Amino acid sequence: MNRYLAGRIGQAVLVLWAAFTLSFVLLQALPGDAIMIKFENPELGLSPDQIAELRLYYGADQPLILQYFQTLVGFLSGDFGYSVETGTPVIERIAEGLPATAQLATAAFLLAVVLAVTIAFVSSYTRFAWLRTVLLGVPSLFVSIPTFWLGILLIQVFSFQLGLVPTIGGTDAQLLILPVITLAVPISAPLAQVLCRSLDEVYTRPFVSVAVAKGASRQWVLWRHVARNALLPTLTIAGLTIGELIAGSVITETVFGRNGIGRLTEQAVTAQDIPVLQAIVILAAFVFVTVNLLVDLLFPILDPRLKGRVGVSA
């Protein structure tokens, strides 16, 4: 088990290091002096001396390989360099936006789980075929809706037509509700799909037939025997949706004008603020890899049947 743990963590660290290298190649090495693109724009009217000074400030005057190691050491010690747009440390800008985004993402994830579980369990439990057909169609509709359009549509209906939710000057909860729905809808779709499928799959297992044959009620079978077994594959998908949660918050925060990591990403791309974007990409990869590592490690704890198998394969 310990060897499995060490191997799995080592693999995660390797992926993170490779993600860092990829982002370095893409954002710093390939564009040449990526950081300087902005300042060498003649519209800014900077003199060659000033540009040379800026190169020194951002460390763009050193050979690439040195820059690589400096950036790597910096990232490891929490120093992400300086924002080109504001000149302030990147870490400060990220720290500013993180709480708002974490709040939004957590709430949206919880709502997505509630939505997915409701869709899957109602469609599995209902005796009405039409309701099941409708509910099974919902996830494929949800993945086909552009997130930004959904956000605008919600503002249109709930803020302007019905006047239920203020767009500006509401309480925190009021301001959070529409963005959370917007972000939760696309996340809930894959969760619901996998949950529906694994519910169906578990129902075909012999132990369900045994429970039914012994006279268990439909409710008892669903909750005691099927649900617990069907939730595990959904956990894997839940880990994988973290990436979509981060990407979705870029769009949601832009549509609703919320200040957070997503908005910062959008501003960084518009302003060609490469250090900020690089830090966000690495942060996203870090969150993704860490969450999926935790999911992997949680599996044997949640499902004792997997304990032996994991140990053998590691």
Add this chain to the structure above:
Amino acid sequence: MNPPVATPADLAATSRRPVDPDVPSAGEPDAPGSARTSRRWFRRRPITVSLVLAWLVVLVALLFALVPGLFTDYDPVRGIAAEKLQAPSAAHPFGTDQIGRDLFARVVYGAVHSLSGAFVAVLVGLVVGTAIGVLAGSLGGVVDGVLMRIVDVLLSIPGLLLALAVIILLGFGTINAAIAVGIGSIAAFARLSRSEVVSVRRSDYVEAAFGSGGRFFSVLWRHVLPNSVSPVLSLAALQLGVAILAISTLGFLGYGAPPPTPEWGLLIAEGRNYVATSWWLTTFPGLIVVAVVLSANRISQSIGRSS
């Protein structure tokens, strides 16, 4: 690899695939087998209707892109100032925008930008991803290991962020946005084609082809590729829908085609300023995107099932 966890690409590929409504209802485990099969037979009909509808939507969208003049007489770029911000009517089925342009004409003429972008994106992902997957799957060993770790890395960065990183590198614009989206889909194609190649390679007829003196590339081309192609095509159709969504997202953020290009995402972004008064400006282009993406997913599902 660890057994309890399926590979991310497999899951990503299947998770986005619409739920199969054809699976026998397992909600009633007490239903006898014969009743279930007869109900399945009944269910076939509406499903076929939805597939026909899906092809129809895609066909109309393609016609929008190829012969836009067939559908509307209005100019998509120049407007009539006197007719600005009109609600939908017989003359303007989708209404008009802030400078009097017919919204339906803009949606029709916008199809070429959104669809060609999506095609380029899928092509990039398909060609590069399949090349990586086929190489990794057929060569095996160290090459396989290295290529698949690179794919793991691509998967660990959210698609949109990867696209934004590529865009910051290449600059804004339709083609750049399309390439950026395509790079994001390389990983899924590579994973799928590798697993297909690995399973086909082990089959008897491929062994036989090698045994009867076939050379590596000729066997790859004549036996392995044709037999791995159907699932890859299914993924391509699925990725087309994903790409349309991603490209409209980039267009909405302002990184795609510049105004006054009637790209679908940009149309929604422009209509956003009039959301309090002119609901049609955002609603209709969005509905068109939803319809096309839904159809692409439905077609992908039918290809996947027939294989």
